[in-house]
Amino acid sequence: MGSQWTKDKIYKKSVRDGYRARSAYKLIDINERFNIIRRSDNVVDLGAAPGSWLQVLRTMTDGQLLGVDLNPIVPMENVITVTGDFTAPDIQQKILELMPLVNVVVCDASPHLSGAKAYDQARIMALNEEALRLTEKLLKQGGNFVMKSFQGVDFNELVDLVKERFYSVKVIRSTATRRGSTECYIIAKNFIGDADDDRKQTTE
Numbered sequence: 001m002g003s004q005w006t007k008d009k010i011y012k013k014s015v016r017d018g019y020r021a022r023s024a025y026k027l028i029d030i031n032e033r034f035n036i037i038r039r040s041d042n043v044v045d046l047g048a049a050p051g052s053w054l055q056v057l058r059t060m061t062d063g064q065l066l067g068v069d070l071n072p073i074v075p076m077e078n079v080i081t082v083t084g085d086f087t088a089p090d091i092q093q094k095i096l097e098l099m100p101l102v103n104v105v106v107c108d109a110s111p112h113l114s115g116a117k118a119y120d121q122a123r124i125m126a127l128n129e130e131a132l133r134l135t136e137k138l139l140k141q142g143g144n145f146v147m148k149s150f151q152g153v154d155f156n157e158l159v160d161l162v163k164e165r166f167y168s169v170k171v172i173r174s175t176a177t178r179r180g181s182t183e184c185y186i187i188a189k190n191f192i193g194d195a196d197d198d199r200k201q202t203t204e
């Protein structure tokens, strides 16, 4: 895609296609390349506002969808939305109650950036680790996980943590990511899970 993804072009395309944000194309690109989502999958989207990934997910699966964000998500048909901080225990409890069996977790969350590089990177890593911890509670054995991150201090350690929990892990740049950005996506497939946890066994 390269240079066609200028701010103006991608913005106009997202408006034309009816997406709430240009990030929609990142998930489309990831799913085309890595087949993360199957037709019957139940999916949780962490950091989902304004909701373009939920719009894309709705076309990819007939399963249950839940999106959570600090900011309210304008309601969508057949999508559960939760307003709150997914790192907070009460919100995590609510998500677990609403979505007890999840095949896929996607996380495009990023904290509000201050511009102070080291501080921002530390906050991103902390948010990513919390998303991974929640994903472990939500995901069925064999499930998939996609998480936005930023390459920098402690990133390799984060990837190592993910590798301990999934059979296949890749770090990629989306073709829809702006040039020069350190943004990347961790694509983790086939959750190892806990063989003794009946709730997490695959039902296929």
Ligand SMILES: C[S@@+](CC[C@H](N)C(=O)[O-])C[C@H]1O[C@@H](n2cnc3c(N)ncnc32)[C@H](O)[C@@H]1O
Binding pocket: 020, 021, 023, 024, 046, 047, 048, 049, 050, 051, 052, 053, 054, 068, 069, 070, 071, 084, 085, 086, 087, 108, 109, 110, 111, 112, 127
């Ligand atoms: C880049 S936006 C997500 C865009 C979304 N994927 C879409 O396509 O519409 C990042 C979101 O992460 C959310 N976020 C950051 N930290 C969060 C947290 N702890 N809990 C819930 N949402 C969070 C922000 O409020 C923001 O809406």
